[in-house]
Amino acid sequence: MATEKIKVEEPRIGVFVCHCGLNIAGVLDIKELLDYSKTLPNVVFVKDNRYTCADPGQEEIRKAIKEHKLNRVIVAACSPRMHEPTFRRTVSDVDLNPFLFEMANIREFSSWCHSSTPKEATEKAKDLIKMAVAKSRLLQPLQTIEVPVTNKALVIGGGIAGMNAALDLAEMGFKVYLLEKGESIGGHMAQLDKTFPTLDCSICIEGPKMVDVGRHPNIKIIANADLINVSGFIGNFKVKIRKNPRYVIAENCTGCGECKEICPIEYPNEWDMNLGVRKAISVPFDQAVPLVYTINKDYCIECFKCVDACGARQAINFEQQHEEIEIDVGAIVVATGYDIYMPYDNSLLGYGKYTNVITSLEFERLILAAGPTGGKVVRASDGQKPHSIAFIQCVGSRDKNKYPYCSNFCCMYTLKHVVQLKEKYKQDVEVYVFYMDMRSNFKGYEEFYDRARESSVNFIRGRVSQILEVPETKNLLIHTEDMTLGQPIEIEAEMVVLATAAIPKKGTDEIARILNVTRGADGFFMESHPKLKPIDAPTDGVFFAGACQGLKDIPYSVSQGSGAASRAATVLSKPKWKIEPIVSVIDATKCRNVNSKCGICAERCPYGSIKVEEKKAAEVITAMCHGCGTCVAECPADAITQMHFTGAQIFAQIRAALETNPEEKILAFLCNWCSYAGADLAGTSRFEYPPTIRPIRVMCSGRVDRDFVLEALRLGAGMVLIGACHLPYDCHYISGNWKMKARMDALAPMLNKLGLSPERFRVEYVSAAEGVKFAEVVREMTAQLKALGKDKIKAENEKLRPVLENMLKRKEKK
């Protein structure tokens, strides 16, 4: 039998059975439960309460601990997801370690879901208490881990979202490093002419904000720099940054621009979408912050005229090198933004082939008064103002073959463009908009759509199939089907503007790798929870703001920037960060990596929190460990233990559950966040299902060791169920469910080959919302159990047992 190595003292367990008014007592026989509990090993005290969670109930627990010297407490009541924190506080009030408390969920898992079969429900409740006692005997006191917090933040990306996050944090009094890859902060918003739906000038509202960021004493802008590496954990990140040379000394540059005047070399300005040019020494745009000039050595001919022009300021240094710096921060806000898709690969639309087909962002630079044409909309082919312009929506977006998602802001900016055009050129320009659906679903947007509709613009519903050029005039023929008419149509326009998809910023994959955060199928960063943690990254201490997490327009990005700042402040404002001690611990004497190359744990850890060096035992970076237990199940040498969910504790629960009539029971391992919560919901919703199931709670399905399954079958369990979060992205530990799936996909065929009926081992994905599904699964499995019959199961078990015993031998030895 498994025994714990550290046994502080002989357990003295107190069991408190709650009536929960009539919620429990109305179905279950409380007296029988009490009598039964008394018979369990190490139980020295039993008591029932009307409402254990109420003050008198809690007081009784405290009193009993003191009077009867209890060193373990079990409350048989509701779900631990409901009141475990409450009772943990109760026991710690009288100096009992909160991790010596355990709950038996006899309400959601018994009285509420088996009310028509009270006798069987009571039997199940007995088993649940027995399982809790079995685990409780092996519980160890644990100390909450505390790590110090560096109260500085790093914001990656100086667009409108990142700037807002930085400003808010700085205003709260935290020191902020604002890392920007480009030469200036400002992001895409600084490229725009006007903003919808109010048509206020973009740089006029963003410019002052950029200046505020530049001047704030708590903000240090690190522009023209790359993120190289991030190590450490929440509260204690070490960030390595490479500052790329500008060949201009930032401190000496006054931003006067005399160097730019004298510079003879021009090159295409990427910031202007290459419509115009900039000098080899220049700033991308006049309002740049920091206002430091940069020499582009790809184009500079090194005539050194700028050095002469700069004169005594001596700001130019052609010898400048890359510089690596390291900073310490407590929290990181990722605001890396998006890129615009350039539809060169869509030959049907002719971008790159026909001169007068441009993208919306290029159009934005054309209509902008400070742009390369001084705000004149002209064709590239002849420099003339077009008399008809066609806007094509959803280029790349909402396209199953390209980017299936909606890019969110294209409808609105096209509406803005057409309104601007109509205001500027009135009847002198004919405007067409080809769209699939017009999406204008935020404050003031629908009204803006109306304004565009009323400004004599031709809205044509239909997806454009092809654009052809008229070689003589360089005009364009647009082929589409007008869905309102139900007819194919052809329209000639002098210029075509493509509203192309927005895509994850180039380098998002690299940032994801460095920060160990995941990306969704669309390539944008995955938040920790789509509803309740939309700003948090799965890595603690990392937060998202703006379009890097999913495409957003300006107001939404600004609010998310502020949101990320306040989330980061919850970390930064604390001197110490507390971590649940349910972490993994590696037994260095058992770790295989000492003698041979292993490292499986590090590879499987969804958080990269295990460090493996050659010839050394693997090491868990405790502050980074999230306590999923995947590594424990994966370790081939059983060298890893998850605190509070140890192998011994779970084995004890399995054995307790299957002590009597195992053939009639379904042993289930349910992950805390989805399937356990789903089962809870089945209870709270009063969905009835047969009382055949004996659930064991694990934090993540990734914790479910194949040995648990083997042990359950060895003991003759009628069925085994593993409940997990839905694939692919629901897992609360990023990918624990995938690790479990791989493990069980290998185990199942082997068991079947050994003679196990396939229906007796099942993996189910049940979300926290799927109470119905959980009940259905149990009903289905129970029916299958009955169909198989006790005799067949017993016969199978007889055949299986010797093989399983053999497989589990190394477990037995422990």
Place this chain on the structure above:
Amino acid sequence: MPLKTLKQETANALTLEWILHVKNYKLTLNKGYCVGCQICTLACPKEAIKLVKHPKIQGEKAKKAKVDIDLAKCNFCGICDILCPYGAIKISVNGEHLLSVVEKESFPQLVRDIQVDASKFPAGDMKCEESCPLNLIYITRLTPDGNIVKNLKSIPRKDRKKLQVKIDVEKERCPCCRVCEFKCPEGVMHIRKFIHGKIFIHTNKCPEGCTDCLDVCPITGALYYSDEDKKVHPDEMFCIYCGACKVVCPVEEALELKRTKIIHTPVSSGAWNKALEKLASPIEISKELKAKGSQKAFSSVEKRLGWKSA
């Protein structure tokens, strides 16, 4: 976004373009004018220009090397345009020949010192016009009543003295080889070379009967073949040190070519120093810098004492 660029090659020209919405940069290499010398390749600050040698076919004359320009590296700065002795490369912005490095005084221009004294030209002379190896001299004769003489032979010898003579030289393309100075009647042409240097053919290394260098040399008379030793010899008098010969010479170190001085407009520029370093040698720049340094010192004294340069 990626830039819209264009590279086109025809039998006569190589063109490179940056097509921006509002601006167009264009480089045109006239293949007829290009002699495949080393100058642009060496001088290009972006190392965008490469020489592609033609494989030598036995029994055929050597072909001049082909110039190829890398569109990804070229920044349309125009230094090749400025330095090409033969005026083979032209840079234009929006269709106009524009050299902003010259405008901003960040790169000097070559000084083509070509003086023509038409008054000393005997109107009957026929050789002068034909003397230019590149056909850059155009002589126009006008009758006293201002008509252009189309056929000189139709004018009686005695009347020829009364003819008015106009001599035009296509300066932009003139490499200043001085051949005309010697072939035209004395005193008519006065040329100063803009590239000075030394050329030397090591007869011990030069293979007998090989005339590759001579085949590609654009200047008649700068190299000549001696029947005596069956080898090619240089004539420093006419050589302009462009290096087209060196590019095709099949034997290493057989032909030695050194540029020592390039006459240019007085502009101080790091880009020029670099170009000079590559075209000549570091010693030559240090010489030039020293000369400039003293000039600078002189001008500062001038300023301080309030002298006015005459």
